[in-house]
Amino acid sequence: MSILSKSRICPETGLFFDDQAEKLIKWNAVTGVVFLLVGGLFGVLMALTRWTEVHILPADWFYLLLTAHGLDALIVWIIFFEMAVLYLASSTLLKVRLAAPKWAWLGYWLMLIGAVITNVMVLEGDSSVMFTSYPPMKAHPLFYLGIIVFAVGALIGTFCFFGTLVLAKEQKTYEGSLPLVTFGALTAAIIAVFTIASGAIILVPTLLWSLGYIAHIDPLMYKTIWWAMGHSSQQINVSAHVSVWYLIAAIVFGAKPLSEKVSRMAFLFYIFFLQLASAHHLLVEPGLSSEWKIFNTSYAMYLAVLGSMIHGLTVPGSIEAAQRKKGFNKGLFEWLRRAPWGNPVFSGMFMSLVMFGFLGGITGVIMGTEQINIIMHNTLYVPGHFHATVVAGTTLTFMAVSYFLVPVLFRRELWLPGLAKWQTYIYAIGVAGISVFMMAAGTLGVSRRHWDNNFADATLGFDYPAAAHMFLALNGISGLMAGLGGASFCIIMVGTILWGKKKSDVPASAPAPAPEPAVHQAGSAGTIAVPGTFVLALIFLGTFILYYYVNWKYLAEVWHLS
Amino acid sequence: MAIHPPETKIWWKEPIHSIEIWWVLIALVWSLIMFVMMPYWHIYGNQNLSNEAYRVDPEYFGEKVEDMVKKYTIREEGDTGIPVVAPPVGSDVFLLARLWEWYPILELKKGKEYRLHLSSMDWMHGFSLQPTNINLQVHPGYDFVVTVTPTESGKFAIICNEYCGIGHHTMAGRMYVTDK
Numbered sequence: 001m002s003i004l005s006k007s008r009i010c011p012e013t014g015l016f017f018d019d020q021a022e023k024l025i026k027w028n029a030v031t032g033v034v035f036l037l038v039g040g041l042f043g044v045l046m047a048l049t050r051w052t053e054v055h056i057l058p059a060d061w062f063y064l065l066l067t068a069h070g071l072d073a074l075i076v077w078i079i080f081f082e083m084a085v086l087y088l089a090s091s092t093l094l095k096v097r098l099a100a101p102k103w104a105w106l107g108y109w110l111m112l113i114g115a116v117i118t119n120v121m122v123l124e125g126d127s128s129v130m131f132t133s134y135p136p137m138k139a140h141p142l143f144y145l146g147i148i149v150f151a152v153g154a155l156i157g158t159f160c161f162f163g164t165l166v167l168a169k170e171q172k173t174y175e176g177s178l179p180l181v182t183f184g185a186l187t188a189a190i191i192a193v194f195t196i197a198s199g200a201i202i203l204v205p206t207l208l209w210s211l212g213y214i215a216h217i218d219p220l221m222y223k224t225i226w227w228a229m230g231h232s233s234q235q236i237n238v239s240a241h242v243s244v245w246y247l248i249a250a251i252v253f254g255a256k257p258l259s260e261k262v263s264r265m266a267f268l269f270y271i272f273f274l275q276l277a278s279a280h281h282l283l284v285e286p287g288l289s290s291e292w293k294i295f296n297t298s299y300a301m302y303l304a305v306l307g308s309m310i311h312g313l314t315v316p317g318s319i320e321a322a323q324r325k326k327g328f329n330k331g332l333f334e335w336l337r338r339a340p341w342g343n344p345v346f347s348g349m350f351m352s353l354v355m356f357g358f359l360g361g362i363t364g365v366i367m368g369t370e371q372i373n374i375i376m377h378n379t380l381y382v383p384g385h386f387h388a389t390v391v392a393g394t395t396l397t398f399m400a401v402s403y404f405l406v407p408v409l410f411r412r413e414l415w416l417p418g419l420a421k422w423q424t425y426i427y428a429i430g431v432a433g434i435s436v437f438m439m440a441a442g443t444l445g446v447s448r449r450h451w452d453n454n455f456a457d458a459t460l461g462f463d464y465p466a467a468a469h470m471f472l473a474l475n476g477i478s479g480l481m482a483g484l485g486g487a488s489f490c491i492i493m494v495g496t497i498l499w500g501k502k503k504s505d506v507p508a509s510a511p512a513p514a515p516e517p518a519v520h521q522a523g524s525a526g527t528i529a530v531p532g533t534f535v536l537a538l539i540f541l542g543t544f545i546l547y548y549y550v551n552w553k554y555l556a557e558v559w560h561l562s
Numbered sequence: 563m564a565i566h567p568p569e570t571k572i573w574w575k576e577p578i579h580s581i582e583i584w585w586v587l588i589a590l591v592w593s594l595i596m597f598v599m600m601p602y603w604h605i606y607g608n609q610n611l612s613n614e615a616y617r618v619d620p621e622y623f624g625e626k627v628e629d630m631v632k633k634y635t636i637r638e639e640g641d642t643g644i645p646v647v648a649p650p651v652g653s654d655v656f657l658l659a660r661l662w663e664w665y666p667i668l669e670l671k672k673g674k675e676y677r678l679h680l681s682s683m684d685w686m687h688g689f690s691l692q693p694t695n696i697n698l699q700v701h702p703g704y705d706f707v708v709t710v711t712p713t714e715s716g717k718f719a720i721i722c723n724e725y726c727g728i729g730h731h732t733m734a735g736r737m738y739v740t741d742k
Contacts, residue, residue: 059728175567176573177573179563179566179567218703254563260568262586286615309589371607371610374611376697377688379723444693448723455721534581534585558694558713560609560711562709
């Protein structure tokens with residue numbers, strides 16, 4: 001530990017907090033939550049506008065706020081929170097001061113300034129180009145500049161994370177290999193560098209084009225490279241929230257990874273293959289060969305999917321092993337039944353795991369199948385899918401870990417703990433509804449990013465089946481529920497920071513996570529079998545196979561194309 | 563724990579539990595099956611996109627569309643003035659996208675093949691044939707050639723499903739498929 005830096009040991013959890021790192025974690029997390037509130041509010045308005053009978057926003061506001069919703073909820077909130085996760089996974093877990101904290105602050109401010117610039121441009125109304133901003137549609141130059149500034153800030157933060165890893169190694173603050181959570185965060189950071197580089201490669205020329213210095217941006221080239229940023233940024237999320245799953249399993253249960261080797265290999269698959277997924281957005285595009293599409297869309301033979309399926313077994317598996325060690329050994333599922341379902345840290349994390357797999361993962365792979373994409377591309381199925389991965393996966397996980405982090409960081413007790421108990425459930429049910437009903441409407445052909453599903457102003461009208469409007473109404477109701485859950489989260493967090501009962505600095509009677517792991521013996525062969533998790537995994541696989549072939553069947557019924 | 567360095571320094575030599583090995587193997591096999599399904603469908607399936615596409619000047623593409631409209635228009639659609647065009651079976655048929663319409667209205671025959679050319683005059687658009695639910699991306703400057711065989715007859719809508727500005731939701735076209 002550096003002598004120069006101030007630090008503290010949390011009396012309750014035993015976690016190490018470097019002063020600068022702690023401040024940065026707080027600021028990044030809180031700023032993220034503010035953008036979540038803004039982005040989430042816009043999201044509720046989207047769901048209400050799609051609800052045919054409610055149709056709350058006029059067309060220009062719908063497109064404007066849809067652009068803002070995508071930016072704030074998908075990018076700004078999540079990247080800010082990920083910065084907090086990176087600093088936590090490096091400085092706190094490795095017990096070392098943060099490298100170059102001044103740079104980290106510069107990164108924070110650049111991110112904030114960039115996010116505000118882009119938001120202002122969108123809200124002024126001349127940059128309603130959706131967050132994908134496909135040319136030749138043009139936004140205000142400052143729209144692109146804001147995103148670039150934000151990305152530069154995030155890149156600086158990422159390099160402070162790398163620097164901190166180096167510092168810890170130099171100062172020998174840990175022995176052997178990185179903790180698994182830090183290893184996962186490192187995976188996220190490596191993918192982040194690739195992501196931001198891709199963003200720079202395409203957005204810098206686009207900025208110059210919007211200023212008139214470049215005559216032409218090829219739309220196919222733009223889309224190909226833009227999605228190397230757009231999709232990869234979601235892979236940062238996956239790596240980050242899977243790391244947080246392991247973190248929560250460790251905090252709540254003292255769980256140890258079943259096998260370090262297998263879990264790390266799964267993260268390695270992410271690094272090697274996840275960024276190929278730019279192709280998911282290009283499957284019905286002219287000018288790209290089927291060979292290219294098949295190789296890239298499958299992450300080279302689905303090796304990144306294999307990674308996720310491994311985490312899907314090892315995360316709950318490590319919890320099962322820890323619970324069985326504690327004596328919850330009856331039958332297949334006593335370990336799960338007797339889990340702390342009233343603790344939002346656990347309930348949020350576990351629901352996130354289940355929904356990410358069943359709703360987000362399966363549908364993502366199916367939609368990313370070259371030919372099946374024909375019946376899904378640009379329909380509401382797409383946002384239905386990614387609300388299950390990003391909102392149920394990442395946002396819900398980050399909410400869950402906030403219930404642990406915010407009281408620890410601010411030394412305050414949770415405000416409205418009764419509401420907190422229910423918040424994760426309200427939010428999860430709302431988000432599940434959003435995902436399922438948007439996908440259902442998408443299956444019936446309803447397109448995404450579309451203001452009027454009645455085609456009232458179109459010369460040549462069209463009517464979707466009545467069921468589509470029913471699904472859109474259910475999506476609206478789910479949106480309200482998710483909005484309620486999201487607002488409760490923000491209220492609890494802000495309330496905890498401002499009015500939560502101050503904790504005394506005297507150590508609590510028993511530190512929460514046992515300092516020794518619940519499962520002692522090294523290597524999963526020496527640990528306890530996890531039959532419950534294996535059964536869950538097989539149920540998952542069965543669902544996957546069934547739904548996969550149902551969609552081939554749907555495809556086989558459409559017109560012949562060759 | 564996952565928040566501490568691995569307890570054994572040589573963690574990569576630890577044995578792996580059989581449940582984990584089995585799951586990795588099962589998942590790998592499933593991954594490979596899904597991978598093989600795509601080339602399989604190219605050989606045995608009927609719904610595959612061609613790899614045929616050309617760079618095209620929007621003006622040139624517009625002229626090709628006009629040629630086809632002049633030659634094969636059979637009527638106008640109601641009082642909209644939009645031509646309904648019935649090109650010969652097996653021929654090259656052209657559909658253009660522009661802010662905010664699909665032009666012209668094509669009338670095809672069920673069970674017959676057509677070489678459908680798609681391109682945009684201005685921004686990106688999305689070809690979404692409903693209620694059949696076929697969705698293709700339409701770029702300006704690219705001529706996307708897809709060989710289409712309608713398998714059902716009736717009146718179909720072409721919705722734009724790529725956001726293209728404030729009139730996006732009014733961009734709906736039509737296509738007819740006749741039995742004979």
